[in-house]
Amino acid sequence: MRFLPGLLLLLSQVSPLAHAELIDDVFDRGELRIALEANTPPFNFKEDGKLVGFEVELGELLAKEMDVRTSFLTTDDTDLLSGVESGKYDVAINHIALTAELQDRFDFSEPYRQAPDLVIAFQKGNPAFKTSLDKALQRVKADGRLKALSNKWLEEDRSKPVAKAE
Template sequence: MRVSPGLLLLLPLLSPLAHAELIDDVNDRGELRIVLEANTPPYNFKEGDKLTGFEVELGEQLAKEMDVRSSFITTDEADLLAGVESGKYDVAINHIAKTAELENQFDFSEAYHEKPELAIPFQKGNPAFKSSLDGALKRVKDDGRLKALAQKWLEGTTPVDKSE
């Protein structure tokens, strides 16, 4: 097979099209796919059939700020981060602390809770998505909604350490 030299010059221009930015996918779908385990009150859990908790309400607020709907998917620990890494889910909001090991695998939002320092992992290499997510988080922090959620759900509770 003979390849045209002109075609070879076009390949670098085509490669960005092969890997669309995550924010474009989210906006095209009109939804933010949020994965969690739904087994750790008060962060995220089921009350009957209803998903609820601090991180569920935070995810709803972030999606609203990003002008998309929230879509929650419950899974187990084995699928949680693997699903984010593969693109099956957009983000994991599941009381995940930013560690050096995880930072090699994922990009993270700014922290949404400091003790322990919790943040939202998503696929590496998506700067526009990070900017959008961090902007949404900043607005939720700045207008007091994050503090209100923390007071509603986390005051008087013992933080769960998922690093064990």
């Protein structure tokens, strides 16, 4: 019997159920760490020293819907996705097109822009985070805020699938 606490501790460390979900980390911190390059107008860039753009405002809306603060972390393209993989950043919102190669490395939100499908990348294996992020995105789409944001920054609405020509 005296080995039981040690055995339970050991099992909890190797059990997949013991792995903390990204959503828990985000809520514990009270902030969503968003990586972007800040050099691609109109998606994300600096204007008079302030971070602005479509994806900046989208990140703010999503964090607000998730009831957390935003923390934008600017990086370069070599650190952007590797930083998400390592946990340095929670998500990358940087006009990332959904590709088969990236699907092997990351999980993604549903698309926030169509043709091509632009998605938010985060670490694999975080289903509760995906659900929370997708629900936040769905609310932003449903009430027209994503459309307004698309019209403001991109001068078009591509938040819905593009109709195919017949």
